[in-house]
Amino acid sequence: MSDDIYREIILDHYRNPRNKGKLEHADVSTHDSNPLCGDEIDIHLKVEQGKIKDIKFEGRGCAISQASASMLTEMVMDKPLTTVKDLAKDDILENIGLMNLGPARIKCALLSLKVLKMGMINYYTDKDPESAKKIQDDSKLY
């Protein structure tokens, strides 16, 4: 199975991450870590007219967490910020092509989604706390 996990595309995103780095004048920056294994992800968002105009991530950790973050940035770039609300576990696992991760490693794959969702909620909380509450309630947790 590990031969399946560490396919070319995962290693490519791990070693050549897309959209990695800081973002000048980000509208929102969010950080979280996985206490069990110490993976860390920061996500910076630039939002214009409700769309994710730019997204960058910083982080360190295992190939799965970092490749998943890299692939997530590509997935949501130029999309409406509200689409983040509906993203769920299976969307991420499908995106990275790893549907059969065990319970320990699934947290690595989902860390970047968690941080992105926190970022989205923080963004709306700044703009309009009332509707942010609703978005938070509606937002699918994995």
Add this chain to the structure above:
Amino acid sequence: MIQESALDVFKIREDFPILKRKINGNKTLVYLDNAATTQKPIIVINAILDYYMNYNSNIHRAVHQMAEEATLAFESTRQKVAKFINARLADEIIFTRNATEAINLVSYSWGRPNVNKNDMIVITEMEHHSNIVPWQILAEEKGATVDYIGVDNEGYLDMTAYEEIIQSNKVKLVSISHMSNVLGTIVPIEKVIAKAHNKGIPVLVDGAQSVPHMPVDVQRMNCDFLVFSAHKMLGPTGVGVLYVKKEILDKMKPFIGGGDMIKEVHKHGTIYNDLPYRFEGGTPNIADVIGFGSAIDYLNKVGMENVRQHEIDITSYAIKAVTDVKGITLYGPSNPNHRGGVVSFNISDIHPHDLATIMNEQGIAIRSGHHCAQILMERLDVSATSRTSFYIYNTKEEVDIFINALNHARKLFKI
């Protein structure tokens, strides 16, 4: 077959039913995560079973026969523990849930009355979180500070810095790991304690990694407090040991209030029980303490000198083999006489969690992560390491299987 020196490992393996299980279908378990917890020999499992099947009852109070049998079995473990670490008195042995709780007990019952504003609690950069966080909590409450002795690049304690720091009259306690759970470093504990005592400073020794793996003698090292956990030395989970010198224990305030720790309870005051019961409030983990007694019997039969020698042998073998693998960075002292059976490493840009997943495919259990030692990870400038750790049932053949898996990981990651 490779010659095993100090122990009859193949005979020992027969006593551990779990070593026969398969992982991922058909891979024989190679268990190299012994610093986290060890496997249990059948006599430990049977001792617990026997208690529940034949004399399950609460201890210390009831007069009926089963209660007496249970009390006797429970208290005989206390005697065995005292003898195992050469404590002067069995009353100096307190059972806790684990080593962590034992440190918290000291920080609460001894630390609160003795540590004041601007005092210093000295620990090291290679402590487990269990020997950091309780002191941070105490320091915050009291306005004291937690001060760290550094570790050099080979994983040795900076003794010069240590000697300097304890010259300060503000140091109230030195709390130090005897053996690092990441680097394997065995610190010169007798020297550390003697230097602290010269200044009248008491010393707590975290023996979670040392007591299971080498002979430890509390009178010889002259520590004031020693903590360790049963489950890291063939015993069950849920049992920890706190050793405290009697003259210090006599003056300590109780930790958990409740039944069993009292002599008399009145509306407006309570007379606490004698040692060591004063520190064991509530029904203790009777079954597992009894199981722990069998674990000590087993280790005594094997002999702690032999355990240590076996680990020196297998660790030397592993270090030599790992060093030859391309892309390896090893942590900790290179001299196997200065370290326990713990080998931490990184390999090229393979993250430890990815490596652990690949190892698991081969049936190999290793540990990956920060090992509850984030301050040390910062010092080593890594986010995580992989760690193999050995015990009496590990063989050099298992090290070979592990090395093959390392090379497989290299291939997957194209290194």
